[in-house]
Amino acid sequence: MENPIIIFGAGSLGQTALDIFQRNGVVVYGLLDDNKDLHGKEFGDISVLGETDDDGFLKLIGQKCEACVAIADARVRKRLVKLLNERRKVQPVNAIHETAIIAQSAGIGHGNLIAARVVVNPGAEVGQHCVIQSGAVIETGAKLGNYAHIGTGVLINSGVVLEEAVFVGTGATLVAGITVGKGARIGAGSVVVENVAAGATVFGNPAQKLQ
Template sequence: MKNLIIIGARGFGREVYDLALQCAGFNIEYIIKGFLDDKSDALEGFENYPKIVGSVEDYEIQEDDIFVCALGTVKWKKYYAELILAKGGKFINLIHPSTNLNTNAITGKGLLVFMYSNISNDCVIEDFVTIQGYVGLGHDTKICKWSHLSSYSFTGGFVILEEEVTLNTRATVLPHVTVRKGATVGASSLVIKNVKENTTVFGVPAKKIEF
């Protein structure tokens, strides 16, 4: 039996805790040991959660530890997961049992996939991708490392999301479109053409915006 540790004890960490309880491996392949968070009082005022066992920076990995990274911002997910990887930590997938993985779908490691998502035929999901609830991925979609897809977002067939892409809630990417590395698509936006690297687009149709 492995000891699962959740990196991040804030709001998203609490959601990932419940995801871990609902997955088939709970109490069979793993139990939940606790959270890692540098804010030691992050769970103050909340009940029914395991304890914070330390910070990522200070934690010494034990033999039976396994990890997931529950940080909703791509930058910090990558930063803290890489700290644990550098210490030799091993990451697992948490894929909700209501998710559909269709024929030939390929999944990497460190994935978080929430309820009622549909990963269609011949999709490729690389390492450390987060897919929140009710996401739909069309056939032959490729989602590259570290990307984050918020609830109800959708990709058409043959879409490519390069590394570190964020799709916010209800974002839609039409078929054959590529969203380049580090780009962000705003909530409820419709992407009809390729998105350039490290840009933010928003609207219907989605256009580049500046802050």
């Protein structure tokens, strides 16, 4: 990447993205966050510059800088992607850790954050604007819809289909072949053995719907 990056989000995912870019030798211009308490905070020599809708920084994106959206809340991620698409006519770039292993035949869209030691196996497909945290495994042929959030150490087995904006908590296991509907949430540590309806929240082993 030739241009420096502006990272949207200065929380834990923003800091993860910063580390990924710096390890990859990509210059980070700064971070933006709507939490005013973070403004002026420094991570090494990189500062939190201001809010995510600051025109002074937004106007740099496109010609002089690239953008990366590193925010856990999928609704906020979606809003910022829309803002970048509409106001700056750009797509956010991927942040992929140098230790992630991505099969040659796997498909990776744009705007994804893929953390340390993630494995994406052959034929798997990752959509756009997903977050895949450290050590998660996306098995052969699994499909992640746009805005998926996969927690640390999650195991998504072969052929699993996640529709848009599915959240999978830390350490959960999804058995092969199931489908998880749009916007569903899987609790941390759950073992999911059957399809999950859109919008549902499930936890436990076997995972069951929250009444």
